[in-house]
Amino acid sequence: MDVCDVRCIDEEKVRKTQQSLPCNENISRMVDIFKALSDPTRLKIVLALLNREHCVCDIAVLCSQSDSAVSHQLRILRTMKIVKNRRQGKIMYYSINDDHVVSLIQMSLDHVAHC
DSSP states (O other): OOSOSSOOOOHHHHHHHHHHSOOHHHHHHHHHHHHHHTSHHHHHHHHHTSSSOEEHHHHHHHHTOOHHHHHHHHHHHHHTTSEEEEEETTEEEEEESOHHHHHHHHHHHHHHHHO
16 A cells, blocks of 8 residues: 555655645646646647647548537637647648647657656
8 A cells, every 4th residue: 555654754855845846826727737638639639739730620630520629629728828829811820839838748758658
């Protein structure tokens, strides 16, 4: 079992760790990012955008979803600042918002490949 046989608290370690933890607001924001990425369709969208931008129609084909379903998922990802968009004429293109998102996804891919 994952329980100590003897309850002993190393107060110095606990104090140092508490000081290094992010504030509750940042923890909450991190949770929201992981929640957004926990949906298979949204994760697939992000994976599709890792190397190039796509319009909604492209993403819908890649995800085997309707345009409206993909648009809904993109709205969530955009709100979380995971993806960004740009308009070219009547077409809206989506891409990964920044390198932090790319790093997070790439590390996750590396982790699952390693297991």
